Amino acid sequence: MTGESEQALVLLSGGQDSSTCLYWAIEHFGRDAVSAIGFDYGQKHSIELTCARTIAARAGVAYTCLPINTFAALGGDALTEEGVAVEQEPDAETGLPNTFVPGRNLIFLTYAAAFAYQRDIAHLVTGVSQTDYSGYPDCRQATIDSLQQTIQLGMESDIEIHTPLMRLSKKETVELARDLGALEVMADTHTCYNGSRPPCGACSACQLRAQGFAEAGIEDPLIAHA
């Protein structure tokens, strides 16, 4: 438990991992010290934003959604560009999945830091993980460490970036969600790359999620309530 003046801002996408992080932040900083931020960046499945809003409301924290129209202008990725199908196999040349927006997490975290800076919030919390990571170099601890330094230098601030899931497997993340009481909102989270509710079960995101719940021996509330 940190001092009363320590506030935390959670990057809440509406997915399983960031929702778990929201409850982690509430546990560590206290509910009154926690708020959440999300980004409307032209993602194909805006249902994520509805999920994030619902989850924040159920958790009892304020939620702000910032618009980002720049990714769509940059173009070329499967999550924002209509007509680009999500491929299961990573790009042969880069080894990255074609859902990759170069620097997406760097942008999200830098905007979150600017928002936090203006409100004297000293802690950012993000659900990135390098254990089961999907090929995104901006999810690794080395990148986050470097970004934290960049933000501290560039904004003359002491903002810290917390990554409670960084070294957890999907199974361990599910167990953490259970221990934090976060399973109660898991039926409101969104994971499926194809935007289906109930989830398609076939895309890599659905499969990774199902595997985590199966290995933890816990029923996924999203499936149970479908």
Added chain:
Amino acid sequence: MTGESEQALVLLSGGQDSSTCLYWAIEHFGRDAVSAIGFDYGQKHSIELTCARTIAARAGVAYTCLPINTFAALGGDALTEEGVAVEQEPDAETGLPNTFVPGRNLIFLTYAAAFAYQRDIAHLVTGVSQTDYSGYPDCRQATIDSLQQTIQLGMESDIEIHTPLMRLSKKETVELARDLGALEVMADTHTCYNGSRPPCGACSACQLRAQGFAEAGIEDPLIAHA
């Protein structure tokens, strides 16, 4: 002179410094290897964007303007928020001028890096300077170095950020512009914080510019053509 395959992307705001950098990049990488990028972020004086487009055209390089609607949503700074006057004195608490958008250059450079990544462009060029810098911590070399590392880690790329004006005084920047043949576009640049053409001459940006030309003993084409 770098090899033919080395391309460079210049962050072109339409101001004196970035226009000088455009000519620096043309000198170092060759005109055909250089392109320019700018950002329509809701700045009060959209004349900057017109200037940037004109300057790129006169220099014979391609120019892309990316929209950023996020700063306006973040709010709270004098350059984007109507009704907030530009103050001459820095904020008493932070020591920063109230034209400061937290992390603005971090965002610009990260977007430029994403744009460059998608086009196999390995070099970014930005006109930031810590010599006469206006109190912006994201203009310092230590910040840029850290950001370059963050981008290299987060995008798995070798993108380099060049800062040819970092240690130059305004006088030296004017002399560099002369040596590079960049004075020819100086009448098309925009500097004035109050958005005036001809420039107001009173704001800190106008005064810094005038001092640089005066010390270099060169007539400012922007004033001469007014």
